[in-house]
Amino acid sequence: MGSVDVVVVGTGVVGMAIALSAADAGLKVGLVGPGYAVPGAASQAAGAMLGVLGEHTAGQSSTADLWFRHQSALRWPGWLGTLIERAGMRVALRQGTVVIANLDYPADHENLDAIRAAAANLDQPVEELDPRQVMGLRPAARHAPVAALLCPQEGWVDTTALLSAMNTATQTHPRIERLDGTAAQVLVTNGRAVGITLEDGTQLHAGAVILAADTATDGLLAPLAAHTGPLPKVLAAKGVSLLLDVPEPAQPPMVVRTPNRDFACGLHLVPNSGGLYLGATNRFTDPTTTDMPTGATAGEHHHLLHALLHQFRTDLRTAPLIGARWGYRPATSDGAPLIGATALPGLHLATGTYRNGILMAPAIATLITAELLGQPAPLPNPYPPTQRPNRPDIPSLLATGGAQMISVLTDPHGNMPYDRDHQLANTLSSLLILAISSHTDNNDHHDLRERLHAIIDQHPTLEGVCRIFDTWETRT
Numbered sequence: 001m002g003s004v005d006v007v008v009v010g011t012g013v014v015g016m017a018i019a020l021s022a023a024d025a026g027l028k029v030g031l032v033g034p035g036y037a038v039p040g041a042a043s044q045a046a047g048a049m050l051g052v053l054g055e056h057t058a059g060q061s062s063t064a065d066l067w068f069r070h071q072s073a074l075r076w077p078g079w080l081g082t083l084i085e086r087a088g089m090r091v092a093l094r095q096g097t098v099v100i101a102n103l104d105y106p107a108d109h110e111n112l113d114a115i116r117a118a119a120a121n122l123d124q125p126v127e128e129l130d131p132r133q134v135m136g137l138r139p140a141a142r143h144a145p146v147a148a149l150l151c152p153q154e155g156w157v158d159t160t161a162l163l164s165a166m167n168t169a170t171q172t173h174p175r176i177e178r179l180d181g182t183a184a185q186v187l188v189t190n191g192r193a194v195g196i197t198l199e200d201g202t203q204l205h206a207g208a209v210i211l212a213a214d215t216a217t218d219g220l221l222a223p224l225a226a227h228t229g230p231l232p233k234v235l236a237a238k239g240v241s242l243l244l245d246v247p248e249p250a251q252p253p254m255v256v257r258t259p260n261r262d263f264a265c266g267l268h269l270v271p272n273s274g275g276l277y278l279g280a281t282n283r284f285t286d287p288t289t290t291d292m293p294t295g296a297t298a299g300e301h302h303h304l305l306h307a308l309l310h311q312f313r314t315d316l317r318t319a320p321l322i323g324a325r326w327g328y329r330p331a332t333s334d335g336a337p338l339i340g341a342t343a344l345p346g347l348h349l350a351t352g353t354y355r356n357g358i359l360m361a362p363a364i365a366t367l368i369t370a371e372l373l374g375q376p377a378p379l380p381n382p383y384p385p386t387q388r389p390n391r392p393d394i395p396s397l398l399a400t401g402g403a404q405m406i407s408v409l410t411d412p413h414g415n416m417p418y419d420r421d422h423q424l425a426n427t428l429s430s431l432l433i434l435a436i437s438s439h440t441d442n443n444d445h446h447d448l449r450e451r452l453h454a455i456i457d458q459h460p461t462l463e464g465v466c467r468i469f470d471t472w473e474t475r476t
């Protein structure tokens with residue numbers, strides 16, 4: 001391949017979107033990666049909701065995320081039109097999402113209120129529905145929704161059709177050269193990223209390097225720490241989704257979902273020509289320190305099916321299961337995506353998209369392309385690698401994390417008597433705060449305390465609290 005203007009590492013939705021955008025802008029692009037359909041890649045497991053309002057929760061104190069998702073959604077129709085033309089393939093962009101709240105998850109109501117407020121903030125239409133009349137919903141009586149909100153402009157696409165079109169477009173674009181390999185190292189010369197070395201030793205020289213390699217990004221960045229300065233870790237948030245053989249006329253006419261719950265994107269049904277999509281689970285791991293969990297486990301199947309059959313459609317219990325998908329969502333330890341130039345000239349990051357990478361891909365692509373061309377940013381970028389958001393303080397992290405842990409631990413049956421879930425969450429959070437701040441000469445305790453501190457430092461996301469409980473459980 002020799003030398004290109006820009007090398008993009010990663011062949012998921014983000015890497016392919018950047019390659020297409022940069023090539024359309026006239027740059028010669030090298031796109032490196034094993035393709036989009038490899039085990040563990042996030043994009044192929046996604047339901048591809050373009051969730052703006054549906055992803056908003058009461059806990060989001062900053063509106064920057066909401067605005068970025070909104071701006072990303074606005075780009076979709078134009079961006080998809082260009083892709084369809086280039087690939088010569090059909091990818092439908094459909095609209096309409098109903099967000100339901102039930103009594104299985106106490107925060108649903110609060111989050112639905114937050115969604116109403118977000119819609120007003122963005123001047124987006126929403127419509128209150130009679131929760132008993134939501135089309136395509138047939139829950140068990142005890143799990144029926146108590147509120148439902150229609151977001152008529154919230155879209156979704158068919159992941160398989162989308163990725164297939166992007167794959168074709170990147171393979172046929174006259175200015176994109178695909179390299180079916182794995183990047184092993186970023187080449188640095190005179191304090192500038194100048195290309196990559198592949199695992200087979202091949203070198204590819206480029207004017208700029210973009211890392212969109214999901215959970216492998218951390219490994220590629222590690223040797224560059226002296227140049228980039230401190231960056232958040234890129235963690236792996238494993239997600240599982242299922243496909244049921246339900247003919248299209250028997251599927252709901254639009255996406256039906258809960259608000260985000262615990263550490264995940266809530267429960268959702270996404271209509272799809274290849275089968276009805278059921279999503280999704282979430283489990284965090286650190287790709288650099290642990291054995292990565294692979295495949296869709298029995299527990300993950302159980303969680304999804306138990307929740308969705310009861311809370312959404314009991315009739316689906318007779319539907320044949322035709323597939324399980326799984327992938328590692330790239331999520332950063334400070335909870336925000338990493339988009340744009342690093343402190344190392346020539347090196348750009350495009351990852352950490354967590355639950356929203358499909359939605360964000362066109363916006364990320366246009367931001368990175370403008371950076372490469374030295375043009376002004378076409379939309380505000382709240383996620384530059386060199387300027388990170390403030391971390392949440394430890395007591396509020398543990399308070400929310402404690403409540404979410406109880407919810408996870410009592411799933412799938414839930415329902416502790418009285419308000420014992422609150423009592424238990426408060427007790428857990430208080431014990432942890434005490435454990436972290438207490439002083440003792442006992443070496444075992446000192447060691448444990450140091451470990452808990454380290455976890456919070458490295459994983460200040462709410463999900464990091466999971467790891468604290470794991471450590472607590474295995475060390476006491």
Ligand SMILES: Cc1cc2nc3c(=O)[nH]c(=O)nc-3n(C[C@H](O)[C@H](O)[C@H](O)COP(=O)(O)OP(=O)(O)OC[C@H]3O[C@@H](n4cnc5c(N)ncnc54)[C@H](O)[C@@H]3O)c2cc1C
Binds near residue numbers: 042049182359
């Ligand atoms: C179950 C589930 C449901 C989801 N639902 C939604 C949704 O409804 N809406 C939404 O917007 N988002 C959703 N997401 C999140 C979304 O899928 C991700 O944010 C997005 O796909 C990330 O895209 P990516 O290109 O960064 O990563 P990936 O799709 O993981 O692609 C990265 C690619 O890089 C390659 N790679 C890795 N290392 C190297 C290397 N060293 N050299 C070269 N290539 C390398 C990998 O093989 C992979 O192909 C969901 C995710 C999951 C798992």
